[in-house]
Amino acid sequence: MSEARKTIYRYDYRRSRDQKGAAVARRPVVVVGAGPVGLTAAIDLAQRGVPVVLLDDADRIGEGSRGICWSKRTLEILDRLGVGERLVRRGVTWKVGKVFSGDELLFSFDLLPEAGHKMPAFINLQQYYLEKALVDRALEFELIDLRWKNRVVSVDQLNDGARLTVETPDGPYRLDANWLIAADGARSTIRGLLGLEFSGVTFEDKFLIADVHMAADFPTERRFWFAPSFHSGQSALMHRQPDDVWRIDLQLGPDADARAEQEPDRVRARLDKVLKPHVYELEWVSIYTFNCRRLDRFVHGRVIFVGDAAHQVSPFGARGANSGIQDSENLAWKLAAVLNGEGGAALIESYDLERIQAADENIGHSTRSTDFMSPHSGAERRLRDAVLALAPKAEFARRMINSGRLSLPKVYDTPLSTPDEDVFAGTAKLGAPLPDAPLIRRDGTETHLVESLSGGFELIYVGDAGREARLCAPHGIKLTVVGEDLQDREGLFASRFDATPGTAYLVRPDQHLCARWRGFNAAAIARAHMRALQR
Amino acid sequence: MPKLVTASRFSDPDAAYLALVQARRNLTETQAAEFDSRLVLILANHIGDLGVLQEAIALAKSAGQEN
Ligand SMILES: Cc1cc2nc3c(=O)[nH]c(=O)nc-3n(C[C@H](O)[C@H](O)[C@H](O)COP(=O)(O)OP(=O)(O)OC[C@H]3O[C@@H](n4cnc5c(N)ncnc54)[C@H](O)[C@@H]3O)c2cc1C
Numbered sequence: 001m002s003e004a005r006k007t008i009y010r011y012d013y014r015r016s017r018d019q020k021g022a023a024v025a026r027r028p029v030v031v032v033g034a035g036p037v038g039l040t041a042a043i044d045l046a047q048r049g050v051p052v053v054l055l056d057d058a059d060r061i062g063e064g065s066r067g068i069c070w071s072k073r074t075l076e077i078l079d080r081l082g083v084g085e086r087l088v089r090r091g092v093t094w095k096v097g098k099v100f101s102g103d104e105l106l107f108s109f110d111l112l113p114e115a116g117h118k119m120p121a122f123i124n125l126q127q128y129y130l131e132k133a134l135v136d137r138a139l140e141f142e143l144i145d146l147r148w149k150n151r152v153v154s155v156d157q158l159n160d161g162a163r164l165t166v167e168t169p170d171g172p173y174r175l176d177a178n179w180l181i182a183a184d185g186a187r188s189t190i191r192g193l194l195g196l197e198f199s200g201v202t203f204e205d206k207f208l209i210a211d212v213h214m215a216a217d218f219p220t221e222r223r224f225w226f227a228p229s230f231h232s233g234q235s236a237l238m239h240r241q242p243d244d245v246w247r248i249d250l251q252l253g254p255d256a257d258a259r260a261e262q263e264p265d266r267v268r269a270r271l272d273k274v275l276k277p278h279v280y281e282l283e284w285v286s287i288y289t290f291n292c293r294r295l296d297r298f299v300h301g302r303v304i305f306v307g308d309a310a311h312q313v314s315p316f317g318a319r320g321a322n323s324g325i326q327d328s329e330n331l332a333w334k335l336a337a338v339l340n341g342e343g344g345a346a347l348i349e350s351y352d353l354e355r356i357q358a359a360d361e362n363i364g365h366s367t368r369s370t371d372f373m374s375p376h377s378g379a380e381r382r383l384r385d386a387v388l389a390l391a392p393k394a395e396f397a398r399r400m401i402n403s404g405r406l407s408l409p410k411v412y413d414t415p416l417s418t419p420d421e422d423v424f425a426g427t428a429k430l431g432a433p434l435p436d437a438p439l440i441r442r443d444g445t446e447t448h449l450v451e452s453l454s455g456g457f458e459l460i461y462v463g464d465a466g467r468e469a470r471l472c473a474p475h476g477i478k479l480t481v482v483g484e485d486l487q488d489r490e491g492l493f494a495s496r497f498d499a500t501p502g503t504a505y506l507v508r509p510d511q512h513l514c515a516r517w518r519g520f521n522a523a524a525i526a527r528a529h530m531r532a533l534q535r
Numbered sequence: 536m537p538k539l540v541t542a543s544r545f546s547d548p549d550a551a552y553l554a555l556v557q558a559r560r561n562l563t564e565t566q567a568a569e570f571d572s573r574l575v576l577i578l579a580n581h582i583g584d585l586g587v588l589q590e591a592i593a594l595a596k597s598a599g600q601e602n
Contacts, residue, residue, distance in 0.1 A: 386572035396580040 008062045013149035019173045030177035037307030037324035038183030039134035044332030046143040057151035062128030065284040069318035073409040075119040083133045091123030097222040101388045116492040117436040118448035188309035200293020204254035205374040214280035224403040230273040258287040290314035292367045299352040311359040313366035316404035333509035344534035358410035372402040418515035418528040426498035437493040439486040464501040474526040539590035
């Protein structure tokens with residue numbers, strides 16, 4: 001590309017303490033891959049007091065352009081890790097999506113029609129800015145030893161860990177890890193070295209992905225077209241990013257010549273039709289085909305796969321990095337609990353179970369969207385086109401249109417949850433992240449429920465006329481009383497949690513609800529706590 | 536428990552069949568296939584029951600030569 005973008009952050013290789021002696025160093029946790037997912041895992045573990053070695057084969061961020069949409073749940077996680085507000089300030093907040101057929105608007109949707117959440121439904125932000133923010137944050141931790149230009153070239157599984165060979169500009173060294181987190185991306189070296197198969201589907205259609213720099217007053221919305229006049233017969237997607245950068249995805253069909261299609265003249269000819277009369281500069285162009293697939297298991301002894309190394313989806317629905325970041329948050333507290341002796345060994349198995357449920361849901365959604373966008377045969381296309389033809393006239397057909405169902409966190413069906421014995425209405429669900437709600441602190445300042453959580457196990461108790469003064473949560477659980485420590489600012493906590501005086505909610509360190517009762521019973525709370533720790 | 540009704544429900548089945556025939560009279564093969572797709576979607580939504588739809592799909596498959 002002649003008109004390549006210039007934003008690249010470089011980092012220096014440094015010889016590490018583990019390259020010095022003859023003995024092989026042993027570290028409790030080694031994370032391979034400093035992409036968004038590996039960085040999240042390292043920061044979350046360090047924040048929980050676990051020392052981490054983080055290896056990456058590159059020494060820079062921002063060569064390519066990939067993810068742009070970051071979901072509310074991801075932002076809540078990144079907020080707990082200390083970068084959420086920075087990202088929201090830097091990003092473009094949006095929540096309205098529009099779908100067109102030809103040049104006609106079929107419908108628009110609002111992704112977060114509900115008030116009272118700290119984080120927006122989505123922001124758009126170049127993935128390299130997100131990675132930069134995470135690297136900055138990682139560098140604040142003494143517990144994170146981030147090593148650039150460290151490429152893993154071999155891995156041997158040990159009974160109680162894994163032995164790595166790492167190549168560096170100073171030559172190779174060996175390193176043992178009690179636990180190895182493979183966050184080394186879609187072409188995972190570790191997956192290959194362990195000989196693990198990836199099963200799923202590859203879509204034949206090629207897509208042109210272009211980032212252009214242009215001053216335009218297009219709305220801050222996700223706009224998706226089926227067969228617009230500016231790109232005949234195929235689909236198109238347009239998204240706004242910060243810095244006057246726009247992302248345009250154009251479906252090219254299975255027969256497109258990937259090399260010829262990246263020629264700037266050819267790209268410009270296509271983009272002119274979309275963007276004229278606007279003047280624009282090409283920042284980045286690439287041709288992609290997409291996969292929806294996953295490993296059969298994410299946990300292989302002491303080697304644990306997260307992010308694109310474990311699963312891949314097409315980008316329609318923004319589930320790739322968003323779900324990988326959710327893998328990391330799911331794993332981090334569990335691994336920390338196992339390492340400090342609080343969690344049972346089966347806790348790691350629950351990572352496999354819960355995140356495979358999430359991967360299957362994401363793969364299901366992404367596969368269905370991609371099927372809708374690029375039907376497999378003439379007969380399937382005819383049905384798809386029938387939906388589009390009916391859409392202006394019938395609501396049911398509009399609801400069948402699938403240009404990407406946007407990423408929502410999976411509600412886990414999990415042995416970590418204690419089944420409800422009492423009846424609850426509201427939007428809070430066992431196995432799901434807590435719905436957010438606006439609250440007021442003791443000092444009168446405003447806050448939100450999710451940001452007020454401690455990051456460990458927490459019991460949220462709904463005040464009951466002074467009884468709470470005598471309550472004491474079991475060891476290892478922080479007690480927060482709504483009505484004392486926090487006030488329900490607008491009654492939204494009460495309605496979202498179906499809260500009545502005396503109700504208690506047990507929250508996991510990853511902000512998921514794992515038990516709730518209409519009353520405070522210390523023995524039941526202790527049992528639910530042990531269950532969530534698989535002890 | 537099957538829920539798909541296969542017993543005749545139209546008081547005048549000939550009239551119902553005629554309506555379907557007339558809808559495709561003078562259409563080309565492609566136009567008829569496109570029309571049928573729209574009609575299937577409308578009727579499927581009207582039924583609004585995935586179980587019934589799946590039974591109907593199974594019956595249609597078993598009666599045809601495509602499989
Ligand atoms: C066009 C496009 C648009 C997308 N849009 C979105 C979106 O809007 N939202 C979204 O959530 N996702 C999106 N995605 C997906 C997203 O980019 C990926 O899911 C995400 O980058 C995966 O993160 P990761 O950390 O698992 O892997 P990566 O980001 O691939 O990071 C892996 C890291 O491991 C390093 N590494 C690899 N091998 C080794 C080795 N042997 N030794 C040491 N280090 C190694 C690499 O250098 C790299 O830094 C999109 C993807 C594409 C292609």
